[in-house]
Amino acid sequence: TLTDWPTITDELAHLDLITDPTGVAKLSLDYYHFSPILEKKLQDKRGNLVIRPVNESEVLQIAKTCVKHKVPLTVRGAGTGNYGQCIPLEGGIILDTTKMNQIRWIKPGLACVEPGVKMAAFDKKAREIGWELRMAPSTYRTATIGGFIGGGSVGMGSITYGQLRDRGSLRAVRVVTLEDEPRILELRGDEVQKVNHAYGTNGIITELEIPLAPAHPWVELIVVFDEFMTAARFGQALGDSDGIVKKLVSIHAWPIPSYFTALESYLPKGKHCAFVMIADYDLEPFQDLVKEYNGQVTYQKTPQEASKGTSLLEFTWNHTTLLARSIDPNLTYLQTFYFTLERVEQMYHHFGDEAMIHLEFLRFHGKAIPAGLQLIRFTTEERLNEIIRYHEEQGAGIANPHTYILEDGGRKVIDLDQVCFKEKVDPYGLMNPGKMRGWLEREKA
Ligand code: FAD
Structure with missing residues (x-):
């Protein structure tokens, strides 16, 4: 049966609706295009109607209408997801939550x-x-x-x-x-x-x-290293340093730093780097750790300075992929639990330039582990799957960012x-x- 959109729109006319196709198209998509696989599958998907409720009682009204007319409903926040999470596969209503901001x-x-x-x-x-x-x-x-x-x-x-x-x-x-x-x-x-x-x-x-x-006062620093594995070991050591309060431990193998053009003067050519956030009263032990690993601090912003400009955060996590892709659109990425530095080193040598290693350290069941958002030079879907398979065969866990299926992207x-x-x-x-x-x-x- 055909959906009776005029009646649905009438029933909800007292709410904040977006019906013009350009507006609806814009709010139908997210950052799925980081994946060439998802790009092909999702670029044409659109909802029929966007609604921006301001409170729970409006949400209830939308829910009622959806059930009555059996129309799909996709919830959307800011639409920054990377796996097409909020892209409606079967059209319908897009419920935009951005006005529920109390x-x-x-x-x-x-x-x-x-x-x-x-x-x-x-x-x-x-x-x-x-x-x-x-x-x-x-x-x-x-x-x-x-x-x-x-x-x-x-x-x-x-x-x-x-x-x-x-x-x-x-x-x-x-x-x-x-x-x-x-x-x-x-x-x-x-x-x-x-x-x-x-x-x-x-x-x-x-x-x-x-x-x-x-909320600690966070100092933002860049530390550079001659060898990639020294940078990676430094990241692990910082992750394991319970006496140093920290918020970010992000490691980038050269040539990834070359994509950070805004920070060019702090990133010497050919060097590998760490982007970190450290509580300012813990800088002294942090500097001793840098010395132990022969690192060189090239950038240091006080919490006040850091809160004014662009935070180093916006060069890390999946912003690394965003910045790299803005220079080379053929790049895509993977999300990997390496668990150990031995596995990181093995992958670093095995794939070389095809999978440039970007590590984010995180606490996993009580231990600091290296996770990866490595940048992949995309050639074909077959090759991408081969790279994924190789990682899995070697004991790494891949949270595949090239699928919009919930379970396939996570723990399987x-x-x-x-x-x-x-x-x-x-x-x-x-x-x-x-x-x-x-x-x-x-x-x-
Ligand atoms: P949306 O993309 O709008 O929604 C995400 C999912 O949540 C959708 O499936 C949606 O249906 C559902 N949803 C939204 N609101 C509700 C609700 N009220 N009720 C039920 N379901 C709801 N993610 C990370 O985890 N870590 C990162 O460091 C990170 N870095 C990123 C960097 C870049 C450059 C980009 C583009 C993405 C990154 N992401 C990252 C992914 C994404 O930005 C984050 O997960 C973000 O928190 C999603 O928030 P959003 O408001 O954009 O959600």
Whole structure:
């Protein structure tokens, strides 16, 4: 049956709607184009209508209309995801959360926000009482907190606080369901994992409680090294240095630094570099660590200076890929858990220039480990898959950024709790259809 868009638009006419095709097209896409594979598959996908609710009661009205007319619904935060998470595969309504941007409360260690709150804007407020987000992606300035929970995983802060999926990284959520009579449910404790990183396939998050970290004054530094593996070992040593409070440990093999044109004068040709954020009262032990690894500090910004200009954060995590691709669009990337430096070294020698190594250190089950967002010189899909396979055969874990399927991009296993929760809250399978393998297989069976 054909969808009755005029009636749907009428029913929701009192809300903030975007119907013009250019506006809808813009809010249908994200940063999927980092992947040449996703680019081909997703570039033509569009929603039919964008709605920007301002509160939960408007979200409930949208949910009701979607269920009544059986139209797909895709939730969108800032649309900075890299795997087409918020690209509607089957058209329908795009629910843009950016106007739901109220901070409910902030107290020491914990805050409650609406999903459309931008992370940097939140931190500005939280720092007034000496706290900040425990972790945030390099899209921190634009990304929403709801979008980070729905589609993100790690970022600055992860060297100390681990990943979003770790117990404790998300405390509570309110979700609106797409049942015949949409409801508001509150999940707390381990229950939150049902919707954590579920790509908005099983409930519209309308409020979240998130833990905070003490806001230290962060100094930003660049350290350069003659040898790549010395830079990598320095990164591991800093990650393991429990006496040095830190927020970012990002290592780049040459020629990656050559893509950072704005920092050219701090990045000598042919040298490998570390971008770090260190609590300013820990600079002395940090400098001793630099000396031990024969590094050279070429850039140092005080917390005040760093808060004014572009943060080094915006050269790290997936901003590295963004900057490199702006110079060489044939580059793409992989997301890798190397787990050990031995594996990093092996891959460094095995792939050479085809997979330029970019490491981000993060805490994984209590240990600092090297993860990679290596830059790949793309040739064919077959070769890309071969590179992935080789990494996996050698014991590395790949979170494949070249698929829009939730499970295939992450741990490769179907999360039954998430699928069962979807059965309950989205019985018609209207939420972000086509993204959850567990649901697709259930439909086939
Ligand atoms: P969106 O892209 O809008 O949404 C992400 C997913 O969450 C979608 O599936 C959407 O449907 C769902 N969603 C959004 N809001 C809700 C809601 N209220 N209820 C239910 N589901 C919802 N990611 C990292 O983890 N770490 C990084 O360091 C990082 N660096 C990046 C660098 C660049 C240059 C780019 C382009 C991306 C990067 N990303 C990174 C990916 C992305 O920017 C982050 O994950 C970001 O937090 C997503 O937020 P968003 O508001 O843009 O979400």
